[in-house]
Amino acid sequence: MNPIFPRSADKILRASLVAVLLALAVGISFATWLFHPNRTEVGYAPKQPVAYSHKLHAGDLGMDCRYCHYTVEFAAVAAPPPTEICMNCHKQVGVNSAALAPVRESYAKGTPIPWVRVHRLPDFVYFNHSAHVNAGVSCVTCHGRVDQMIEVKQVEPLHMAWCLDCHRNPAPKIRPVELVTKMDWMPDRDPAEIGKEIIQAKGISPPTDCSGCHR
Numbered sequence: 598m599n600p601i602f603p604r605s606a607d608k609i610l611r612a613s614l615v616a617v618l619l620a621l622a623v624g625i626s627f628a629t630w631l632f633h634p635n636r637t638e639v640g641y642a643p644k645q646p647v648a649y650s651h652k653l654h655a656g657d658l659g660m661d662c663r664y665c666h667y668t669v670e671f672a673a674v675a676a677p678p679p680t681e682i683c684m685n686c687h688k689q690v691g692v693n694s695a696a697l698a699p700v701r702e703s704y705a706k707g708t709p710i711p712w713v714r715v716h717r718l719p720d721f722v723y724f725n726h727s728a729h730v731n732a733g734v735s736c737v738t739c740h741g742r743v744d745q746m747i748e749v750k751q752v753e754p755l756h757m758a759w760c761l762d763c764h765r766n767p768a769p770k771i772r773p774v775e776l777v778t779k780m781d782w783m784p785d786r787d788p789a790e791i792g793k794e795i796i797q798a799k800g801i802s803p804p805t806d807c808s809g810c811h812r
């Protein structure tokens with residue numbers, strides 16, 4: 598007797614069960630995250646313990662992002678710099694400045710400055726800076742003109758649709774890797790053409806399946 602359902606139905610059933618369970622798990626953590634008091638959104642710019650300005654340091658003084666965020670090229674996390682980096686200059690510059698008092702104290706006591714996180718994805722999402730930076734996605738694409746910000750502010754929604762929009766069509770957002778921290782770079786021809794060449798040369802292919810970002 599022929600079975601009512603072909604053998605393959607069992608496989609499909611199993612696969613959809615896994616998908617449903619994954620979506621359920623992610624959905625529940627999402628609901629928890631939604632009500633989290635420190636959830637971040639576009640425009641979020643929390644008060645920081647030191648009046649540090651990116652406009653001054655990265656803009657006017659022209660410091661490269663990687664001087665301070667030196668993990669960004671080889672680690673998942675970009676992390677704010679340790680106080681020692683600040684003191685490379687501030688042992689000589691602004692030694693009497695009141696604004697720098699918490700920095701000197703942090704250095705003397707060996708306790709980190711309690712910087713407040715601006716961008717934060719929910720725990721059920723996997724993100725990796727080095728994968729993006731080494732593929733030629735610039736900081737400016739996801740964080741905006743930080744070199745013009747006195748206080749860092751979130752400018753992109755960082756939600757799933759935003760990630761997927763780029764993952765499905767990354768070409769216009771890919772540039773030569775040596776220009777990733779050049780915030781004011783202007784392409785001299787169609788950026789999608791430049792991106793397409795780099796994507797082909799490097800075999801870049803961002804994940805669009807659920808398990809790519811929900812591991």
Ligand code: HEC
Pocket residue numbers: 645649651654655660661662663664665666677678712713714715716717736737740743744748749778780
């Ligand atoms: C002199 C050191 C220094 C340089 C140079 C620097 N930053 Fe930062 N950055 C910091 C510190 C300190 C913080 C934490 C305080 C804050 O958010 O303002 C920070 C925070 C950030 C944040 C927010 C992180 C979060 O909590 O979500 C982003 C985004 C960022 N920097 C991007 C950049 C980019 C892009 C550049 C280059 C244009 C750059 N930074 C250059 C020191 C630096």
Ligand code: HEC
Pocket residue numbers: 647648649650653654658660665678682683684685686687690691694695696697700
């Ligand atoms: C490459 C050198 C350099 C580094 C590294 C550096 N700064 Fe500065 N910073 C300066 C200069 C130059 C000024 C301007 C001083 C002035 O105008 O008197 C300044 C000014 C400041 C001021 C304002 C001081 C005032 O009196 O208004 C703060 C606050 C500050 N920096 C914090 C930091 C922090 C925090 C870090 C580390 C994350 C850092 N800086 C890293 C060079 C540096």
Ligand code: HEC
Pocket residue numbers: 662663666669673674675676677716717718719724726729730734735736737738739740755777778
């Ligand atoms: C593809 C988008 C994207 C690019 C490109 C990108 N960032 Fe981020 N950045 C994010 C997201 C998303 C977060 C929040 C990560 C989290 O919560 O796990 C973040 C967080 C940060 C943080 C806070 C610490 C951390 O790692 O969570 C810093 C600092 C930062 N980025 C700096 C930079 C700098 C500097 C560059 C360029 C060299 C850069 N980012 C490029 C999306 C991006």
Ligand code: HEC
Pocket residue numbers: 718722723724725728729732734738739755756759760761763764767770800801802803804809810
């Ligand atoms: C502007 C374009 C862009 C945006 C926005 C973007 N990505 Fe990506 N993503 C890429 C590119 C390009 C790669 C590199 C793919 C490769 O090298 O094959 C990548 C790779 C990844 C990878 C694979 C990394 C690895 O280690 O395997 C993950 C996971 C990922 N992105 C998650 C995210 C998440 C989560 C967001 C949103 C918060 C996001 N991305 C936003 C372009 C983007």
Ligand code: HEC
Pocket residue numbers: 619620621623624627718719722755756757758760761764804805806807808809810811
């Ligand atoms: C490119 C990265 C990426 C991929 C691929 C991805 N997600 Fe997400 N997902 C996210 C991010 C980032 C969030 C954070 C919440 C938000 O959207 O604001 C999220 C949130 C969710 C949520 C919470 C509710 C919601 O919609 O915001 C569910 C459920 C979810 N994802 C399921 C899935 C499923 C099922 C797939 C496969 C079809 C998938 N995701 C593929 C990045 C991704």
